[in-house]
Amino acid sequence: MAGLGLERVVKQFGSFVAVNEVSLDIRDGEFLAVLGPSGCGKTTILRLIAGFERVSRGTIRLGEHVVSTEEEHMPPERRRVGVVFQSYALWPHMNVGENVGYPLRVAGLRREQRSRRVAQALETVGLTGFGDRRPADLSGGQRQRVALARCLVMDPQIVLLDEPLANLDTHLRGSMQREFDEYHRRTGTTMLYITHDQSEAMALADRVAVMSQGRVVQLAPPSQLYREPASRMVAEFVGQASVVEGDVWTAAEAGRVRARVLGRECLLRAAPEQPPQQAAAICLRPDDVSVRPAVAGDAAGTGIIRRMTYKGGYFSLEMEPVDAPGRMLKLNVQEPCSVEVGGRLAVDIRDGWVIPAA
Amino acid sequence: MAGGDVRAGAARLRPPEPEIVLLAVLVGITAFLSVVPVARLVLEAAAPSGGGGPAVAVLTQPTTWVAARQTLEVTIGGTVVAAILGIVMALLAALTDVRARPALVFGFVLPLMIPPQVTAIAWLQVFGPSSPLLKMLDMAPPIGTRNPLYSRDGIILLLGVHYAPLVFLTLRAGLRRLPRDFVEAALATGASPLRVVTTIIMPMMRPPLVAGVILTTVSCLGNFGIPALLGIPGSYTVLTTLIYQRLAGLGPSVLADVAALSVLLGILVLAGIALQSWMLRQGDYRIAGTADEPARFELGRWRVPAELLGWLVVVFTFVLPMLAMVLTSLVPAYGVKLTAANATLDNYRYIIGAHGPTQRAFVNSFFLSVGAALALVALCMPLGYFVAWRSNSLLRGLSFLAEIPYALPGVVLAIACILLFLRPLPLLGFSLYNTVWIIFVAYLMRFLTLVLRPIVGAFQQLDRSYEEAARMSGAGFAFRQRTVTLPMVAPAAAAGALIVFLTAFNELTVSALLWSSGAETLGVAVFSLEQGGDSTYAAALATLSVIVTILLMIAASALGRRMPRGVVPWRD
Ligand SMILES: Nc1ncnc2c1ncn2[C@@H]1O[C@H](COP(=O)(O)OP(=O)(O)OP(=O)(O)O)[C@@H](O)[C@H]1O
Numbered sequence: 001m002a003g004l005g006l007e008r009v010v011k012q013f014g015s016f017v018a019v020n021e022v023s024l025d026i027r028d029g030e031f032l033a034v035l036g037p038s039g040c041g042k043t044t045i046l047r048l049i050a051g052f053e054r055v056s057r058g059t060i061r062l063g064e065h066v067v068s069t070e071e072e073h074m075p076p077e078r079r080r081v082g083v084v085f086q087s088y089a090l091w092p093h094m095n096v097g098e099n100v101g102y103p104l105r106v107a108g109l110r111r112e113q114r115s116r117r118v119a120q121a122l123e124t125v126g127l128t129g130f131g132d133r134r135p136a137d138l139s140g141g142q143r144q145r146v147a148l149a150r151c152l153v154m155d156p157q158i159v160l161l162d163e164p165l166a167n168l169d170t171h172l173r174g175s176m177q178r179e180f181d182e183y184h185r186r187t188g189t190t191m192l193y194i195t196h197d198q199s200e201a202m203a204l205a206d207r208v209a210v211m212s213q214g215r216v217v218q219l220a221p222p223s224q225l226y227r228e229p230a231s232r233m234v235a236e237f238v239g240q241a242s243v244v245e246g247d248v249w250t251a252a253e254a255g256r257v258r259a260r261v262l263g264r265e266c267l268l269r270a271a272p273e274q275p276p277q278q279a280a281a282i283c284l285r286p287d288d289v290s291v292r293p294a295v296a297g298d299a300a301g302t303g304i305i306r307r308m309t310y311k312g313g314y315f316s317l318e319m320e321p322v323d324a325p326g327r328m329l330k331l332n333v334q335e336p337c338s339v340e341v342g343g344r345l346a347v348d349i350r351d352g353w354v355i356p357a358a
Numbered sequence: 359m360a361g362g363d364v365r366a367g368a369a370r371l372r373p374p375e376p377e378i379v380l381l382a383v384l385v386g387i388t389a390f391l392s393v394v395p396v397a398r399l400v401l402e403a404a405a406p407s408g409g410g411g412p413a414v415a416v417l418t419q420p421t422t423w424v425a426a427r428q429t430l431e432v433t434i435g436g437t438v439v440a441a442i443l444g445i446v447m448a449l450l451a452a453l454t455d456v457r458a459r460p461a462l463v464f465g466f467v468l469p470l471m472i473p474p475q476v477t478a479i480a481w482l483q484v485f486g487p488s489s490p491l492l493k494m495l496d497m498a499p500p501i502g503t504r505n506p507l508y509s510r511d512g513i514i515l516l517l518g519v520h521y522a523p524l525v526f527l528t529l530r531a532g533l534r535r536l537p538r539d540f541v542e543a544a545l546a547t548g549a550s551p552l553r554v555v556t557t558i559i560m561p562m563m564r565p566p567l568v569a570g571v572i573l574t575t576v577s578c579l580g581n582f583g584i585p586a587l588l589g590i591p592g593s594y595t596v597l598t599t600l601i602y603q604r605l606a607g608l609g610p611s612v613l614a615d616v617a618a619l620s621v622l623l624g625i626l627v628l629a630g631i632a633l634q635s636w637m638l639r640q641g642d643y644r645i646a647g648t649a650d651e652p653a654r655f656e657l658g659r660w661r662v663p664a665e666l667l668g669w670l671v672v673v674f675t676f677v678l679p680m681l682a683m684v685l686t687s688l689v690p691a692y693g694v695k696l697t698a699a700n701a702t703l704d705n706y707r708y709i710i711g712a713h714g715p716t717q718r719a720f721v722n723s724f725f726l727s728v729g730a731a732l733a734l735v736a737l738c739m740p741l742g743y744f745v746a747w748r749s750n751s752l753l754r755g756l757s758f759l760a761e762i763p764y765a766l767p768g769v770v771l772a773i774a775c776i777l778l779f780l781r782p783l784p785l786l787g788f789s790l791y792n793t794v795w796i797i798f799v800a801y802l803m804r805f806l807t808l809v810l811r812p813i814v815g816a817f818q819q820l821d822r823s824y825e826e827a828a829r830m831s832g833a834g835f836a837f838r839q840r841t842v843t844l845p846m847v848a849p850a851a852a853a854g855a856l857i858v859f860l861t862a863f864n865e866l867t868v869s870a871l872l873w874s875s876g877a878e879t880l881g882v883a884v885f886s887l888e889q890g891g892d893s894t895y896a897a898a899l900a901t902l903s904v905i906v907t908i909l910l911m912i913a914a915s916a917l918g919r920r921m922p923r924g925v926v927p928w929r930d
């Protein structure tokens with residue numbers, strides 16, 4: 001196992017910049033998730049680390065060794081980086097055992113040694129006895145495990161996974177998530193896990209790197225990512241959030257500021273260097289806001305319900321605040337409830353996060 | 359899992375990768391096989407080897423212009439016949455619910471896979487005073503009557519029948535990609551099926567139709583077997599037979615003349631191809647949507663008549679001539695009426711057991727076609743990898759150029775080979791001319807694209823991550839090619855090799871100009887027997903080659919099931 005370092009890595013395809021000045025440090029044994037919308041450059045980063053693409057600028061370090069710079073490029077076959085491909089990439093002309101044993105065959109191991117290690121790897125992923133099957137005769141989840149076993153058998157310095165669960169159904173996804181988690185805990189392998197599913201990233205990773213348009217916009221543990229998003233994009237991408245405007249009156253003191261949001265005064269969390277600021281972006285999670293039926297006297301802090309979606313046990317609402325027409329505030333209301341689309345509610349803001357100005 | 363156990367640090371300098379060496383070798387061979395013959399012809403057109411005098415003179419001779427005019431006549435006629443037959447059959451096979459469709463398709467496409475000289479021999483046995491069929495029906499014309507196929511119209515008919523499958527296959531492929539929605543949308547407006555075909559389907563099918571028709575035109579222009587066996591006895595000369603007769607009659611001394619003629623023929627063919635790409639650039643024919651469910655009409659009570667029509671076409675274009683040929687191969691002497699009592703296998707015994715040139719031809723054609731197929735697979739498997747996955751403009755240009763020796767008429771390629779190899783090879787000091795090797799090299803040039811295309815296609819359909827998974831496992835270039843990528847494109851390579859074998863085994867046009875005594879090919883043997891008047895022997899030999907062809911087609915079909923779509927032309 002080894003840590004991994006990316007330093008101001010740039011990857012250009014022609015004039016298009018797919019990865020822009022990305023710096024990442026992954027600690028030995030860490031589980032890092034890379035999260036971002038489609039086309040933001042996640043796969044490209046993985047391919048750069050694995051060595052399938054050359055960097056345009058910057059440095060990639062694996063353990064103590066520099067493996068990619070503008071001039072030098074260690075080919076993937078010498079990096080000992082395991083990759084679990086989204087398509088699994090199991091060779092159809094080999095059976096499961098041959099697929100898993102391929103890295104050992106490359107390394108020149110004897111047949112007996114090979115079959116012992118293959119059996120071990122298959123056991124690790126819970127596929128004992130599947131060695132003679134064809135990949136085509138496996139279920140999606142089983143193929144996924146074979147792909148993982150093929151990685152493990154080569155004793156990789158780091159395992160890269162590109163949206164490994166994207167092709168699986170929801171149930172299987174949950175159980176595979178648990179298995180990845182368990183596997184990581186057991187072996188302590190450094191893992192880089194690519195996904196566009198924020199709940200997957202939050203559930204599995206020690207830290208999450210959120211990417212947007214080729215850049216890493218925030219790198220933080222899941223709870224910090226959720227509670228203290230560094231930008232509007234992160235706030236909206238991770239968890240359900242409404243970003244509204246508010247006026248911050250005081251500088252941050254013990255992590256808190258006084259502010260006025262949607263016509264209501266409230267105490268919000270903020271970064272230590274947060275100054276007083278007009279029209280700051282405020283991240284409100286559904287749980288930060290409590291609602292009650294509007295009464296005649298309420299002027300500030302009310303809004304009209306525009307949409308209601310039943311989520312099982314509670315409703316998710318979208319409310320258009322009177323003070324911010326055109327914006328939608330996301331709220332949750334427990335069942336049973338008497339509100340309906342077009343009705344008026346008043347909100348109380350109990351918590352929230354001031355998104356730092358860029 | 360020891361930490362930091364990296365196999366080696368990053369290389370200081372980029373190592374001289376074996377891939378680069380391999381690529382250079384591949385590019386060199388491919389350029390020799392594709393660029394060199396084309397360049398030699400271009401040189402010939404720019405600076406005729408006759409120094410301009412006689413070569414230009416040949417272009418002003420009346421015989422040249424008669425042959426050119428007659429070439430155009432049979433080409434246009436043959437294309438029209440092929441288009442009508444091909445379109446009707448494609449509509450029938452692709453758009454309707456006729457039964458036994460695969461058998462119908464196979465039966466209709468067969469004539470294309472049978473070499474033209476065999477088609478000609480077979481059809482000649484249908485008509486004429488010695489036709490075993492007509493004799494059995496006592497309808498044969500009196501001895502001495504000319505076979506009506508020895509004429510322009512005979513050539514047109516046979517070209518049409520022989521190449522109708524080209525129009526059929528391209529149009530059918532287009533129709534199968536046509537999403538059902540387009541047809542159903544039109545039917546929903548109240549249009550009748552016939553109207554939908556004429557106003558929606560055929561206009562949308564213009565690109566495959568143009569492609570198929572022009573392919574047919576180009577093939578008719580370059581065809582040699584049919585006008586040679588029908589036109590030479592009928593004194594109806596076209597450009598390919600003119601070149602052949604000049605060269606066969608007078609030898610390499612007329613090389614400058616025939617080179618000028620083949621440049622003329624080559625220009626006609628390239629004009630056809632240019633016309634096609636121009637026509638396809640007119641208008642927008644992109645089709646949105648996918649054809650998971652191709653369009654299909656239910657014929658109802660017209661289904662049986664439609665099926666009858668389809669099978670009648672197959673009977674008349676394939677079964678009848680083949681039957682006549684097989685019967686001819688069984689008669690004891692040409693012109694004798696065949697009965698159950700006098701049927702004999704003596705003709706087969708003679709050509710297999712006693713006729714030296716035919717025996718040599720079997721051996722030569724076998725080794726030429728197997729050798730060409732294997733050599734091309736060995737070249738194209740790695741080359742296809744680079745063309746498909748490491749594409750750059752050099753490789754793209756090369757794979758385009760590789761198509762030209764196949765697109766050019768075989769006669770023209772043969773002339774290019776004579777121009778290239780008549781003189782002793784530089785450094786080596788011997789000449790390939792008058793040996794079997796000149797035919798081998800010509801086959802490599804001509805059939806390169808037949809192997810390259812399916813292999814490139816297979817690579818393109820193969821997910822790159824298969825190779826990348828091997829790289830991350832630590833496999834170097836050679837090892838991962840051997841264990842991962844090549845096995846995965848092997849079925850396509852096998853199909854390409856089979857098609858090369860099939861085509862080369864019966865090939866006539868190229869070898870007709872390049873063969874020498876001892877270096878006969880099967881095509882030349884059949885051709886010489888028929889030309890020498892030994893029709894019964896010719897029929898027997900032709901029958902054997904048809905049997906081999908059909909067996910190989912069945913083998914290719916079996917392989918085709920594991921193949922990317924479109925590699926085996928007559929399969930779905
Ligand atoms: N070989 C290439 N040539 C040109 N552009 C490329 C190439 N590979 C990727 N790109 C572009 O780089 C951008 C990032 O691609 P990448 O595959 O890394 O996205 P991604 O974040 O993995 O997206 P997804 O979630 O859809 O897989 C995209 O806009 C893509 O079109």
Ligand SMILES: [Mg+2]
Pocket residue numbers: 042043044
């Ligand atoms: Mg991706």
